[in-house]
Amino acid sequence: ETVMTQSPATLSVSPGERATLSCRASQSVSSNLAWYQHKPGQAPRLLIYGASTRAIGIPARFSGSGSGTEFTLTISSLQSEDFAVYYCQQYNNWPLFTFGPGTKVDIK
Amino acid sequence: QLHLQESGPGLVKPSETLSLTCTVSGGSISSSSYYWGWIRQPPGKGLEWIGSIYYSGSTYYDPSLKSRVTISVDTSKNQFSLRLGSMTAADTAVYYCARQGGFYDYWGQGTLVTVSS
Numbered sequence: 001e002t003v004m005t006q007s008p009a010t011l012s013v014s015p016g017e018r019a020t021l022s023c024r025a026s027q028s029v030s031s032n033l034a035w036y037q038h039k040p041g042q043a044p045r046l047l048i049y050g051a052s053t054r055a056i057g058i059p060a061r062f063s064g065s066g067s068g069t070e071f072t073l074t075i076s077s078l079q080s081e082d083f084a085v086y087y088c089q090q091y092n093n094w095p096l097f098t099f100g101p102g103t104k105v106d107i108k
Numbered sequence: 109q110l111h112l113q114e115s116g117p118g119l120v121k122p123s124e125t126l127s128l129t130c131t132v133s134g135g136s137i138s139s140s141s142y143y144w145g146w147i148r149q150p151p152g153k154g155l156e157w158i159g160s161i162y163y164s165g166s167t168y169y170d171p172s173l174k175s176r177v178t179i180s181v182d183t184s185k186n187q188f189s190l191r192l193g194s195m196t197a198a199d200t201a202v203y204y205c206a207r208q209g210g211f212y213d214y215w216g217q218g219t220l221v222t223v224s225s
Contacts, residue, residue, distance in 0.1 A: 001171075032210060034210075034211035034212075036155075036212075038155070042217070043204060043215035043216060043217050043218055044155065044204070044212070044215055045215075046211060046212060046213050049210075049211045049213075055213065087154065087155055089155075089211060089212075091210035091211050094168075095160065095168035096157070096170070096171075097157055097208070097210070098157065099154060099155040099156070099157065100154070101154045102154045102155075
């Protein structure tokens with residue numbers, strides 16, 4: 001099983017600032033890595049797939065990078081609606097497509 | 109626009125079996141490109157994959173739940189279903205259904221299932 005870890009667990013950021021979230025896989029997942037945004041009471045929202053491709057309708061301030069075992073989600077200038085929990089998920093190692101534990105982005 | 113909607117009881121007694129259904133609209137569950145999955149989120153915890161099914165009926169389950177889980181599909185109704193047996197308080201969670209092409213691009217809104225007597 002591929003174990004996903006995320007850091008930090010909580011990230012306190014002021015609106016307008018940049019946020020950098022990390023995700024690490026216990027073995028290579030190539031570029032088969034997705035990022036999701038999850039707000040309370042809502043369904044998770046796909047932000048990034050293929051490690052760096054934005055999903056339909058996702059603003060350009062969200063960007064993803066990395067391959068293999070190390071990945072980064074960057075939010076270039078945090079808006080009020082971006083405060084949420086962010087999960088990474090690998091979909092390389094069939095069929096156990098594991099999620100990371102999440103990073104909570106809250107208001108500083 | 110694809111839409112997924114979970115339905116089922118919000119309260120289940122310990123040791124009983126949970127049955128949830130996901131109804132897909134705006135697209136066919138028989139698409140050859142996708143699996144259909146169940147994911148849950150216990151209170152205060154992260155997302156957990158439960159299992160997935162292809163329209164042909166092929167299934168994959170999380171090993172930790174495999175002995176208690178059955179996922180089935182009804183292509184005539186454009187639905188897929190989850191059964192989770194021997195429920196305990198640890199199974200209390202919001203249960204989501206989602207379309208899976210590797211990553212999950214469409215999700216239901218989720219349904220809270222509480223295990224309590």
